[in-house]
Amino acid sequence: MDYQTLLLVITSLCASILIFIFKKLNQTQNSTKLPPGPKPLPIIGNILQLGKNPHRTLTNLSNIYGPIMTLKLGTLTTIVISSPQLAKQVLHENSQIFSNRTVPHALCALDHDKLSIGMLPTLASWKKLRKFCATKVFSTKVLDSTKILRQQKLQELLDYVNEKSKKGEIFDIGAAVFTTILNSISNTLCSMDLAHSTPDEKSQEFKNVMWGIMEEAGKPNVSDFFPILRPFDPQRIHARITNHMKKLCEIFDGIIEERISSRDSNSDSKVCNDVLDSLLNYNIEETTNKLSRNEMVHLFQDLFTAGTDTTSSTIEWVMAELLGNPEKLAKARKELCKEIGKDETIEESHISMLPFLQAVVKETFRLHPAAPLLLPHKCDENLNISGFNVPKNAQVLVNVWAMGRDPTIWENPNKFEPERFLERDINYKGNNFELIPFGAGKRICPGLPLAHRSVHLIVASLLRNFEWTLADGLNPEDMSMDERFGVTLKRVQSLRVQAISSA
Structure with missing residues (x-):
């Protein structure tokens, strides 16, 4: 292998490593921008927290974490909206995406x-x-x-x-x-x-x-x-x-x-x-x-x-x-x-x-x-709502019971x-x-x-x-x-x- 070929291989390898590191850092940054929410358990996430009356549980959690929050339900990232202002952003202003x-x-x-x-x-x-x-x-x-x-x-x-x-x-x-x-x-x-x-x-x-x-x-x-x-x-x-x-x-x-x-x-x-x-x-x-x-x-x-x-x-x-x-x-x-x-x-x-x-x-x-939670919506592309990242393919629930x-x-x-x-x-x-x-x-x-x-x-x-x-x-x-x-x-x-x- 000549010097130029070796240099090209090393450069490509370094570039690949840097791209991988950059993507990981970016994913970490994006995840930190998710709305706040209760800490999920490994694998099952927050499923056990929902209980028999999820609308009430989610209302109580929104009093802690705010009107937009994240739950991990198994593999499903779920964003819960609990205020009229944010519901308007989701259902009206960004209706095509949601x-x-x-x-x-x-x-x-x-x-x-x-x-x-x-x-x-x-x-x-x-x-x-x-x-x-x-x-x-x-x-x-x-x-x-x-x-x-x-x-x-x-x-x-x-x-x-x-x-x-x-x-x-x-x-x-x-x-x-x-x-x-x-x-x-x-x-x-x-x-x-x-x-x-x-x-x-x-x-x-x-x-x-x-x-x-x-x-x-x-x-x-x-x-x-x-x-x-x-x-x-x-x-x-x-x-x-x-x-x-x-x-x-x-x-x-x-x-x-x-x-x-x-x-x-x-x-x-x-x-x-x-x-x-x-x-x-x-x-x-x-x-x-x-x-x-x-x-x-x-x-x-x-x-x-x-x-x-x-x-x-x-x-x-x-x-x-x-x-x-x-x-x-x-x-x-x-x-x-x-x-x-x-x-x-x-x-x-x-x-x-x-x-x-x-x-x-x-x-x-x-x-x-x-x-009480309407029918579930899906986010079709990454979007910023109230300073937080709502990721593509996330499930979005609107808690109308909480707003009432x-x-x-x-x-x-x-x-x-x-x-x-x-x-x-x-x-x-x-x-x-x-x-x-x-x-x-x-x-x-x-x-x-x-x-x-x-x-x-x-x-x-x-x-x-x-x-x-x-x-x-x-x-x-x-x-x-x-x-x-x-x-x-x-x-x-x-x-x-x-x-x-x-x-």
Whole structure:
């Protein structure tokens, strides 16, 4: 080897060593710029610290480490946001960078992550589904045209409660409302009931499948913390949710097939004017942007699973808070009696006439957001937020539960005080980041307009038509308000009540 060659080899070797050292130093500097957070344990990181109620744990940790902090959940770097200002930076100002998802392994069942409006990256397929939902499902025009269906399902709930009232029976208001919401959605989508208050075999199977999906999706999954374990599915969560999803997809596919066959065989067949008809008409009108059969089935699955439990649990929390605060209940009923005649049917158009009821709903969203950490976002490139490095591919959680309980934002944050919203012009439509139970920005929940109507209409009707007490003579101050973290934030104890007709 001549001198020049030797010099070249040594120079290359030294350069490689320097580059390696520089990269290591740079990685160390970058890691020190991560937001602060609790020290992780080897391998498992901070997993054990999360506990049964991660939203509460993360709130307590944010009081120590600040409104932006880092946790290591197995191999997953997780950034937690707990202030409206930083939530605005993530969800609005840098929405393009944070608009995609870290997808839980459970939701990869049957390739749902590749078909779901909630999980898809914000590219062509997502835009197509989003546009369809905005124009054919949740637009003001469509919701106005389907309100008679929701009114019918609400009347069935009132009839059920009235029957319980006549018999003096105690019942679970959350379960009753769940059936009502489920049938309201099923009639809006495909003009049929899929559940009954006294369920038959098929109805009960559908409910069980729905509950099964939500239960499995809400469980902590080791495969999410260590993606290398996904092929082994150690907790069998993926396997169980796949079985549930198969059953649900078979039900929806059968409904779609029956409607297509009906339309094909009879040109004079009944026009349902529901979402399924809109889907099929959309595919006839569109030449390039058609929805595949698989996309239709998984869209129905999204609309059911995202809309049913969130809305029904919110209504249950509203009723629990009002029953726990009798003076607020009396105030809400007084407003309803003043604005709406005794024999007048409450309609969605009455909502704007009921400012205190609207305040009650806002206060419930503040204290009990259905998705306390929203759905997880993913950072698509390295970004500086508030002087800290948010690394590419980090999972980002927005703790809306913490923001709703922040004493620097809300006076007496743990008290149920709807009056605070009579004095402040705040809504939950993604503009006021101190109250974003539906998220904000590109990924705001597309079902917000329907949830808004459903919650107000059902609560108003229940309060106007009945007087309410807790079951078994339970005093309001003794009622448990314990919550259980999952896909939605639910009550640990079901709300058992008695109703007395106001007629």
